[in-house]
Amino acid sequence: MGGNDCTFIRPAFDLVTQILNTKFSPEVIEYARVRAYSITDLYGDKANKTDLLGVLLRYFPATVFAYSHGTEDEIIGPDSTSSVLDLGNTVWLTGKIVVLNACLTGQRLAPALVHAGARAVFAYNDTLAIRVWSDTYEPLEGFRECINKPKIIFDGVKAKDVYEAAIAEYNKWIEYWDERDPVTADVLRHDRDSFALYGNGESKITFSTYLLIGLTDTFIIAYAALWAVLQVIKRTEFLWRKK
């Protein structure tokens, strides 16, 4: 509970949300998982307000990632007519680091989240455009790397450094595509210029606290196991002791 929990909001109600949540978000979930973060995955129909509130109350996640359609005021889900996160429930994300991989949410939703107490919010203040292969819908090289770059927040990196790293990643791939396909480079430029950080740039996941919690848990389990073995030895002493 707490610093090592992370919640993902991943509706999948149309082709675009399915692409986002089969080609993009799984990489970030895996990144967090191998670092021993506890994941709560609100996928598909679970990406609704009721389940989100339940998860937030139960696990107190330090970070929330959302991959969906967005407008200035909301993250859409679990279907095209509902919103899972909007100006009415911003207070739910107080104290959290939030990553909104959706169009336009940087315009009003992200500032509103910060105003309601979110520590830092990454969002796009214009359309998020993505280029994909026409046959497989796999993203072109660079898009996944750039959009998923905020995953390094799981390494205990400060929000402002995550932002700088994301911009650097965009610039790297813009240079790559400038020589191969200028339209793709221009789309990446547009995404880079739309990407913004709101809130406190010094925010980060307190990795040391997370490790301490993990070690304390391990220590308690080891102590309990040792105590149980000693009890067994003590109580069966009459069976094996030489007389």
Add this chain to the structure above:
Amino acid sequence: MDEQLKKAVADAIRRSGFSTIMAGKLFTAEELAREVENETEIGRKMIEIAIKGTIERYSRLKK
């Protein structure tokens, strides 16, 4: 909007051949090129992206 500009952007999109997710929809290269030619909202956005990108690309090359 300038017809030559529209044609240049639409041709570049057709040439590259990739699909694009934009404003919550998936467009094939041909569909996006037609949006540009018809000067829809998406098309105008794409032209704006292309102009901004071209300015940055050439200003970088000049340095």
